Amino acid sequence: MSYQVLARKWRPRSFREMVGQTHVLKALINALDSQRLHHAYLFTGTRGVGKTTIARIIAKCLNCETGISSTPCGTCSVCREIDEGRFVDLIEVDAASRTKVEDTRELLDNVQYSPTRGRFKVYLIDEVHMLSTSSFNALLKTLEEPPPHVKFLLATTDPQKLPVTVLSRCLQFSLKNMPPERVVEHLSHVLSAENVPFEDDALWLLGRAADGSMRDAMSLTDQAIAFGEGKVLAADVRAMLGTLDHGQVYGVLHALIEGDARALIEAVRHLAEQGPDWNGVLAEMLNVLHRVAIAQALPDAVDNGQGDRERVLQLAQALPAEDVQFYYQMGLIGRRDLPLAPEPRGGFEMVLLRMLAFRPAGADDAPRVTLKPLGISQATADSRTNPVAGTAMPAPVVSAPAPAAAPVAPAPAMPVAAEPAAVAPDTSVVPAVSEAAPVADVPVADAPVAVVDTPEAAASLPP
Template sequence: MSYQVLARKWRPRSFREMVGQTHVLKALINALDSQRLHHAYLFTGTRGVGKTTIARIIAKCLNCETGITSSPCGTCSVCQEIDDGRFVDLIEIDAASRTKVEDTRELLDNVQYAPSRGRFKVYLIDEVHMLSSHSFNALLKTLEEPPPYVKFILATTDPQKLPATILSRCLQFSLKNMTPERVVEHLSHVLGAENVPFEDDALWLLGRAADGSMRDAMSLTDQAIAFGEGKVMAADVRAMLGTLDHGQVFDVLGALLQGDARALLEAVRHLAEQGPDWNGVLAEMLNVLHRVAIAQALPEAVDNGHGDRERVLALAQALPGEDVQFYYQMGLIGRRDLPLAPDPRSGFEMVLLRMLAFRPADSDGAPSQPLKPVGVSQARVDSQPALAQPASVAPTATPAPEPTPQVASPAAAPAPVVPAVAAAQPAPQAESRPAPDPEPQVVDVPWDTQPASARPEPVPAAPVSAEPVLETRAEPPELPAMPAPVPASPVPDAPQAEQAPAPDRSTGGLEDIPDSAYLSMPPQMDDEGAQDDDYSEPEVDIDPASVSLLDELAHDHVHDEDEPEPEPEPAAMPATGLALEWLQMFPKLAISGMTGSIAANCTLISIEGDRWLLHLDPAHSALFNATQQRRLNDALNQYHGSAIQLHIELVRPEQETPAQAAARQRAERQRQAIASIHADPFVQHMMQQFGAVVREDTIKPVDAVPAQ
């Protein structure tokens, strides 16, 4: 007798022999036992999970000579013919090879005939998603109302390709993928019945390689038996599949845990002997780190899908949680950058060395083992070199900054030197600090409300220099008095914008930037930004459809809701003549981003033929270049339908610009809103009866964009 492969020999012949798919079997068994039979069933799922097998079992349940039952006898002539694939009333159709509408019409012509042997004529259409749209349309009516003796069973691996009209006429059952544990359990039963020696690790390798398909697992087992000369051993299966030894991943992670560069590179060398896919090795490391992170959060949730649950739990106890997250993120970035490396192995090694060099070793839960100085630089990321350089330039005048290198003081050599310097010069430190302090006081305004002891500089100081540090920080108690000018309304500061140079507006704090400049601050690319070689700064994609819209955008772009933003300085004169025409023309120009911001701060000075002259506020000169002028010129050409020669001069406009007009309109609406609140009878009643106070800073106009 010829050999029969395991996948066919061990194909289930009843629902009791099925492996998994309990959610589908329960519904079918209950329907058969209660005689609530539907006329069309649809089974979906990946290859080798039991779609065709369940369909054949249903055909036996419907036509068994003992009656309609969920447990067919398996011995009658009907059951045996179905098992042998020669039952005349079970019509199996491969939709992948019969996609034409003519094939479907031939099938439907035979539906009207009664079954020859059984109670029902069962049509099993496999890979039904391969049918053409005309075939589906021809099948619709018969699939919805077939004769009472006809049952349709459809199977597909891609239900998304089925029309909704087909799905609505069927009972749909989605079959799940097989887990590695279930595959290993079934393979153990099959190999035990076949008297084939095996190793558990080999079955785990087969279970993972099957990727959720029981048929693939059985086929791989057949191949492993032939490869291993009648045995299923882990080494043979690993060689057959070309997979990585999972234990070597733990060797790599163990070397990372110990901080041993020599052991790490040795583990890589052992990996290289197998010629692995280095991207796949990184993927295996990420899988292990993912399971380690789960073990640290919820140990009982760790699955044994790889047969290494104990090793994962042990690694979860030894490896700090922050290291796990760091290694996982570094591995993801390494997989992305691996194609850019000169060769895959060197890229893989650099990922591991990066993990070794930058691990969070200063954390409380860091490994107790320090980095072993074997081929790995012991450089640290701290401020010691930066602070040591100023000390060497002026050793007599600035000995005070010396205690700060103790922030990063893991080295043993500098330890006795720093306290000596701090102890030798305690008094000059207290006297020399007030001189450079005024500038840091302005920068550190948000820290004014904190006590001097809460500042970060004196905290890491050594106990020897603790008293001098406290003396130096006890002297600036004037800091609490500093907030007085800071929270003051920035509106009176607007006249000072004339004296401030242009670079201060572009590089200073957001509190000093006018409303009009907000529109050009966020650096984002517009549609043309990538095509210009003479300008590299990205732009914001804001379309100023009107002056009011520009006003709204400028008003809403506030960096801090608690601090009012300063208004642009009002113009010296209202817009008249050409300046007024520019105000009316600006909302209609097809410009955006920085170009729109520049145009909003310009005014039209003269028109001589086709030559236009604009004046731009010098405060916005940092945003202006030849590219912006060209874009504005193109927008004017498009608007007027003629060629215009645009010239822009950096002269402060005397008449009102669109940005100033927007600010003036907003201020006017704000005044009207405040007046409306104060004039409201209900508000006046509350103020008279209950002493209510109107907070004008919370009032906002309802109609933010006036009607055009």
Template sequence: MSYQVLARKWRPRIFREMVGQEHVLQALINALDHNRLHHAYLFTGTRGVGKTTIARILAKCLNCETGVSSEPCGQCSSCREIAEGRFVDLIEVDAASRTKVEDTRELLENVQYAPTRGRYKVYLIDEVHMLSNSSFNALLKTLEEPPPHVKFLLATTDPQKLPMTILSRCLQFNLKNMNPERIVQHLKFVLGEELVPFEEAALWHLGRAADGSMRDAMSLTDQAIAYGSGKITEVEVSTMLGTIDQTAVYDIVNALASLDGRAVLAAVERMSEQAPDYANALAEMLAVLHRIAIAQALPEAVDNSHGDRERIMQLAQQLPSEDVQLFYQTALLGRRDLPLAPDARAGFEMVLLRMLAFKPQGVIDVPTQALPQGQQPKVVQAAPVVNQVQSVSQVQEVNQAPVINQTPVVNTPAAAPVVAPVPVAETPVQVAATSASHTPPAEEPPVMDAASVPDDEYAEYAQAPAYYDVPATEPAAATQEVSQPKKPEAALPPVVAAPELPPAAKTIRKVPYEQATPADWTDIYLGLGVTGILQSTVANCQMTGRQGNEFFFVLDETNSTLFDVSHEKRLQDLLVDYFVEQVKVRIQVGKVTAETPAQMAIRLRAERLDDAIKSIKNDPVVQQLIAQFGATLNEESIQPI
């Protein structure tokens, strides 16, 4: 007996053997079991998803000698003849080869005659969109009101080309593409029955290459069995398909995650031995980065359709989300520019090196733990200043000093840090003296730190200036240090290091489980470390009450767009880790009556901006510039540091 290909040998014979398309099968099974049959069915979908197979099974159900049901016996003469393609009352028409109106009229001449053997005369028209307009017009009347013994089963891969008059006369069923996971499961079953040894990684390559078509997957499996001489291995399938080895892609992403340039180039070297298409390699990397970004934003949304869920979840924990976004954008632009590179491999390597060279800027990590006792800060940030306006006489010299944007901060017991003007001709000693003489008394600004900020989304607001109590003799000592510079000819004064003293900022408080109340919600929130989309929900929640181990929250209805029911469970898990107790969470959308963490961040941001504006307005340098040169202050350019 001649060999029969897998696609034909394993074509489903009954509805229970179908893989996928449950939404179509349920409607057909219920219609058959309850005798609610339509006279025309239209099956649409891409190639190889089961359109013709479902139509043949439906014809078998209609003409089975045991009666109309969703379970044909498969043993009667009608079932056997339909399976073998020789049933006289099943008229299969390839519309791609019979497009003329004469062919359609000839086909419809015998519609009025009763079926020869079966219960119904079934017309199965494949690729029906290929019919001409005249053929459609000839089919309209018969399709709308056919004889009771006639059923029309139409199949097409392009329903957009069908006239609305045809679509309105049919029950339309849209068949979905098969995802790789479902294809791999079916291939495992088929190869197990065929006793063909295989590697699961090779099946994932075949599942992705099939692009949603089960028939294509079966054909590629036939080819892989022939290529591998009776077995299916990952290396041979990758060579046969000409695809990029996924292991090499993951090696590159792992090397990028550890910022190891040597490992990145070594992975490219191993990949180059397979003579890959580097544009496809970048496309595979983009797909991996996309799945990593999804895993970071919504872990439960990551499926195993590529057989790599564990790897994706591991990389999602290793890579910062900012790096993932930057890597994706760099790879996307690099793929566009790759044809311009003198060598494809060199262009690919430059894209990877660019990922290592650039890092996201302005992303500040919010501290979640208190500093150990005795640990002292070593850097004091400078207060905001305004660029100085130089006079005409000051710009006549070629080698004049640049405009100073930030000056050293000298702290006094009851004064905020101030900045003094630095003329070009002044020496560093004069600069220090002037700075000390222009230190007016001012109210001490409020001290803020990470404990005042609700989340890392507002991390920039946490970097408030630190103020310390310094003995009165400290400025003099600092002046003496400045008065002996290594390079007296330099116009800029050296930076004066601030004394190392304990910080005055408070730390995040750990709220005990027994004492947790709505008033403690901000401190609890800061200790949770919420990230991703969940952050948008939790930051806009107000804790309204507590009954035992059950915590009740109200989500601000004006900021509930991204809310999902799964957020309750995720917040509950965070609170369980925080309190080390079993708790329950209830979130309702409504109007908040107290300040949420997000609202507090906005308020603190506005207060700090207002303090910065007042500080600059009261600065003697700014007041002198306004008085002498008629300068104006652009308040919109002021940002708190």
């Protein structure tokens, strides 16, 4: 007997065998049990989440010989023929290969005829968004008012490409991506039933690599079984997927935390020996930092999916929360700029060195480096230095120039103002001061200046 892949062998044949998608299953089960059946259903979602599987189960529920219900018997001739893909009243159409309007017209010419064996004639159109505009227009009228014995089940991965006229004629169900926890749970059940030895860490690697698709997870599991000679081990799965050992990622993070540039470059050198995808290395670092941030906010929420929960908790205690956020943001920016680097490894090293150079200075474990003098002149650094001569000015003149000039006596009582001709020739000593100009605006000369603040002092000046 030929081997049947796990994705086909373990395809659900009833609603109770479905994994996830409870928000869709609840609506369909209640509608079938209460006989509130719509004539057109639209299922959307990414690849491998159960769109076609749900459509086939609905066809089985509608045509089961025991009656319309959400629990088909699975043993009658109709249920067996649907499972085997040879039921005459279930017309499966691949819209990607039949995009022309002539194909749609040929399909709709047989809608008016009653079903041959079943209760309903079910049209399952997969990847319906691939139909042409003319095909959609030809389908609209029949899709809106089909004969009572016809049901339309549409499936697509790109609902944005469907005309609104089609969307308004269907009941829409959006299927969600499978979380890694649900994928790992299902893989554990399948491998236990298949008597295949496995490691939990390997299943978590497969669950994350599936990226929300249960079919991809089953296909990767088939590949892992073949790669591991009948076993699913973490080391084999990691080698098969080309993922990094998390120990090396933690080595980079520890060198970064300690502020050791030499250890940081050495860790990068060890990574380079494996020829990794440097963008993927940054992604792994961001995943670890994300889990560290979760551990700092809620330690109980950290999963042990990769067997490193204790390491994550230790990093959460060693790193300040602001450092975690800083490193995460720098990593995100580094992933964006990495394609612009002349060499991927050099770009990755620059991201790490940037993290090391701009880490928060207030951290307790930040490296203490004595800064070199920046060459700033004393005239700029010290406000008490004379900007012209480079000598220190007397403190009373500069520290409070305006308040000292406030109690100056009125100008008529001053001999300088009374006899301007006697003072005007000697402008190098005391410049002429008008009544409107304040004392603070008088420019400072290079030579020492005598401060005139009382009438007696003004009278003592030489003519």
